[in-house]
Amino acid sequence: MNSPATSSVAAKEQCAHCGLDCPDNGIALDGAAFCCEGCRIVYQMLAENDLDSYYCAAPTDGSPGNRAAAEIDPGDFDYLEDESLLARLLDFRSDTLAIARLNIPGIHCASCVWLLENLHKLDPGVLQSEVNFMRKELLLRFDPRRSSLRAVVELLHKIAYPPDIRLAAARSAEPPKTPRIEWLRLGVAGFCFGNIMLFSFPEYLAGAQGLSGEFGQLFAWLNLALSLPVLLFSAAPFFRSALTGLRGGNVNIDVPIALGIVVLFLRSLVDIAVLGAPGFLDSMAALVFLLLLGRMFQRKTYDRLAFDRDYAAYFPLSVRIETTEGRTTTRSLDQLEVGDIIVVRNGELIPADALLLSDSAALDYSFVTGESAAQHSAKNDLVYAGGRLTGSPARFQTIKPVSQSYLTDLWNNGIFADEKHAGFSDLTNRFSKYFTFGVVVVAAAAGLYWALAAGDWSAAADAVTASLIVACPCALALAAPFTFGTSLGLLARRGLYVKNSETLELLAATSAIVFDKTGTLTSAEPAQLRYHGLECTVQEAAMTLNTAQASNHPLSRGIVSVLREQVDADDLSAVGDAIIDEVAGKGLRADFYSGHQVLIGAAEWLREQGADMSGELPTRESAAHIAVDGRYMGAFVQKNYLRRGIRAMLEKLRGAFNIYLLSGDTPQQEADFVNMLSGAFGGKQHLRFGRSPQDKLEFLDELERGGATTLMLGDGLNDAGALRRSTVGVAVVENNAAFTPASDAILEARALAGLPQFLQYARRGLGIVKLSILLSLLYNVVGLTLAVQGLLSPLVSAVLMPLSSITVIVFSTLSARLLAPREVKQ
Amino acid sequence: MSVIVVLIGCSLLLALGFLSAFVWAVRSGQFDDSYTPSMRILFDGRGANKGISQSEAQEKNSVRRSDKLHKQ
Known part of the structure; x- marks a missing residue:
């Protein structure tokens, strides 16, 4: 490889590594252009190691590379040498081998897979x-002798695939993938079912007279042998669940199923061994196989999503600590002590309540409190855990341990200790109580009739076992898994990921809906602003930009991002410095040394400041008005302040549910919002502002105590308590790779407007389950009628039982598909 | 008559062969990730495993063994 000849890139080219447009001062190397030094380093490193086919490994558009991140400091990963932490991060460790699982959010295409699987080079x-x-x-x-976790993590950073390292405790809470044993159970049941059917077929075809002795016996014994793995291995979960249920005094759906399976086997054993009859083992194998299939179908796992997370998952693993000698080193968060001096950089979280040691710092608490404006702290101010630092690095001294800080306080509330939905039993299980009771009564009555009235004891045994066999609620148990399994799949495709079918059932019962504001109804990212008003000169634009840069308000940040494209650095420096005052919730005032004055803020405030407001624009959305030297210029209007379709959604929901809004912002900040949406919410009393995370939790608690079944939609940590206390807590995310608080469902923000349809669909799903249960009951009535009369032959049973199951599967799957509202189906 | 018994034995043996193939596939993790292998097939000649020397391949085998031990 030649030595890198670095020169300037002339035209707007695309970066050879990450595919973004190169800036004018981009870098070129060997005819390839790069947007930044980081990308060039990655490209060069891959080329030198013969890994440049990375850039052509995948037939995707553009280049596969991630944009290279900021450079890392040598000490950044010191904590990965820490033995106690390593023990928790590594899955396995010996002298010659270590195994780790790293979560790498940057993986997005086949090239990524190729490169990461070639790390050994x-x-x-x-x-x-x-x-x-x-x-x-x-x-x-x-191999720990030749490399280390730290070395690999640093390497991953260098090739722009930074891993997201979190503690194993947080990771193990994620839903497990379908365990291998479940596949084995299903496979074994399928194998035995198929072969048992093969050996049972001759019996069916032989008709009433039965097979000749030798064959009948041979096939029956083979069936018996094949049914053992089904009974002992495949059906084990049903026995276990039934036992747990009975011990807890709870007759769940697995009780009649387990009873049915046991009776099927014992009756068949007696039939085959004593009476020389064929037995019912074909029915038993079919039943277990279909039930396992149902379980598998219902087990929806969303690979990238985790529903259970506690506060520890939000924190970084390590903190940068300044030692007494003034050196900085990293240490794992567990070892952070009160009094330590920590250094926090742009975008990082404050891990524990602390005092600010630097002169000033801007902290964004939106994740914790829901308040969108950044707060400015001065030296010796108390800052709370969970704040995200924006701007230049700052030093802090911790005053509380991590576990007792403001952010973690919420988790000390009792509701986080209890298991959610602990007392809930779903429709199938509620029904199962009556069902089991009814079947036992019918079976006993039939047995008593045959034994006492007819005096035929063998007929009595026949009727009792046949009743228990035919009443085995296989079809009933399949109704919910197949209906909800289909619904979960359809909803996930539309952007609503529901944790499990239980949650879907609870969703159908919703009576009150509570929305968080920031990040849920409104977009969390600063929306694109548009300028309306008089044409302004370059100088005026530069002064406005200079002024807006001083503030961290979302609108100011929006103005900066618009104006920065129109004002170049020379014009900006030409306007000189200014004294800038920010009046919280009102606006900004800048007095330039050149004598000019710029006002940015609310129209009312501009008037108070003496601006001539004759040309004021009427604005309904959030707007920042501008006046230069007392003359009104126009306003930056925030478009798409609300997410699309929100108003229509609220109008639709208001008819059927009580809807509320909870926001961490103050009513003053939100005057526009109140005007815009109090109608849609059905009055101002439904809008609650200035709510702390604790207040939100208590509001939900109050609703729940009032008998409402609540649905809470929120996005940040500040909603974590409310999400937990609600019957169904839904975390709203911008994209499904984002980090979410613990919740029962995750909703992609783009799909939020579809909420009324989702709720309607959940209710329809419940209706379908009820109909399916009715359908399976009809089959049971037919079967029981035959059974109590002693007319249930193995053939009838082998046809009737799978037939009822398959009818229910087809009915529930098809209707769950067909009845989906158009919005869900697409 | 005895022919049928032999045939039944053969068919059962065959079926057991398929069952053990299935058990092996599950155990070796083929059901754990059903998506990524579809991407791996796109890699051409310079793929992940081609560049590995003999000794490295042996090492990999020992890795698998210890991985199994670990799981048990």
């Missing part, structure tokens, strides 16, 4: 690296 200590694309996870095996 960049670090010979890596033995094997394997990507799970859906989980965005790298399974890493390395």
Whole structure:
């Protein structure tokens, strides 16, 4: 490879590494252009190691590279040397082998998979690296003698695939993938079912007279042998669940199922061994196989999503600590002590309540409090855990341990200790109580009749066992899994990921809906602003930009991002410095040394400040008005302040539910919002502002105590308590790779407007389950009628039982598809 | 008569062969990730495993063994 000849890139080219447009001062190397030094380093490193086919490995558009992140400091990963932490981060460790699972959010295409699976070329200590694309996870095996976790993590940073390292405790709470044993159970049941059917077929075809002795016996004994793995291995979960249920005094749906399976087997054993009859083992195998299939179908796992997360998952693993000698080093968060001096950089979280040691710092608490404006702290101010630092790095001294800080306080509330929905039993299980009771009564009555009235004891045994067999609620147990399984799949495709079918059932019962404001109804990212008003000169634009840069208000940040494209650096420096005052909730006033004055803010405030407001624009949305030297110029209007379709959605919901809004912002800040939406919410009393995370939790608690079934939609940590206390808590996210608070469902923000349809669909789903249960009951009535008369032959049973199951499966799957509202189906 | 018994034995053996193939597939993790392998097939000649030397391949095998031990 030639030595890098760095020169300036002339035209707007695309970066050879990350595919973004190169800026005018981009870098070129060997005819390839780069947007930044970081991308060039990655490109060069890959080229030198013969890995440049990375850029052509995948037939995707553009270049596969992630934009190179900021450079890392040598001490950034000191904590990865910490033995106690390593023990928790590594899945396995011996002298010659260590295994780690790293979550890498940057994985997005086949090239990523290719490069990450070739890590051994960049670090010979890596033995094997394997990507799970859906989980965005790298399974890493390395030789601890030749490499280390720290070395690999630093390497990953260098090639722009920074891993997101969190504690194992937070990770193990994620929903497990379908365990291998479940596949084995299903496979074994399927195998036995198929072969038992093969040996049972001759019996069916032989008709009433039965098979000749030898064959009948041979096939029956073979069936018996094949049914053992089904009974002992495949059906084990049903027995276990039934036992747990009975011990807890709870007759769940698995009780009649387990009873049916046991009776099926015992009756068949007696039939085959004593009476020389064929037995009912074909029915038993079919039943277990279909039930397992139902379980599998219902087990929806969303690879990238985690529903259960506690506060620890929000924090970084390590903190940067300044030692007494003035050096900085990183330490794992567990070892952070009160009194430590920590250094926090732009975009990082404050891990514990602390005092600010630097002169000033801007903190964004939106994630914790829901308040969108950044707060400015001065030296010796108390800052709370969970604040995100924006701007230049700052030093803090911790005054509380992590576990007792403001952010974690919420988790000390009792509701986080209880298991959610602990007392809830779903429709199938509620029904199962009566069903089991009814079947036992019918079976006993039939037995008593045959034994006492007819005096035929063998007929009595026949009728009792046949009743219990035919009443085995296989079809009933399949109704909910197949209906809800289909619904969960359809909803997930539209952007609503529901944790499980239980949650879907609770969703159908919703009576009150509570929305968070910031990040849920409104977009969390600063929306694109548009300028309306008089044409302004470059100088005026530059002064406005200079003024807006001083503030961290979302509108100011929006103005900066618009104006920065129109004002170049020379014009900006030409306007000189200014004294800038920010009046919280009102606006900004800048007095330039050149004598000019710029006002940005609310129209009312501009008038108070003496601006001539004759040309004021009437605005309904959030707007920042501008006046230069007392003359009104116009306003930056925030478009798409609300997400699309929100108003229509609220109008639709208001008819059927009580809807509320909870916001961390003060009513003053939100005057526009109140005007805009109090109608849609059905009055101002439904809009509650200035709510702390604790207030939100209590509001939900009050609703729940009032008998409402609540649905809470929120996005940040500040909603975590409310999400937990609500019957169904839904976390709203911009994209499904984002980090969410613990919740029962995750909703992509783009799909929020579809909420009324989702709720309607959940209710329809419940209706379908009820109909399916009715359908399976009809079959049971037919079967029981035959059974109590002693007319249930193995053939009738082998036809009737799978037929009822398959009818229910087809009915529930098809109707769950067909009855989906158009919005859900697309 | 005895022919049928032999045939039944053969068919059962065959079926058991398929069952053990299934068990092996589940155990070796083929059901754990059903998506990524579809991407791996796109990699051409310079794919992940081609560049690995003999000794490295042996090492990989020992890795698998220890991985199994670990799981048990």
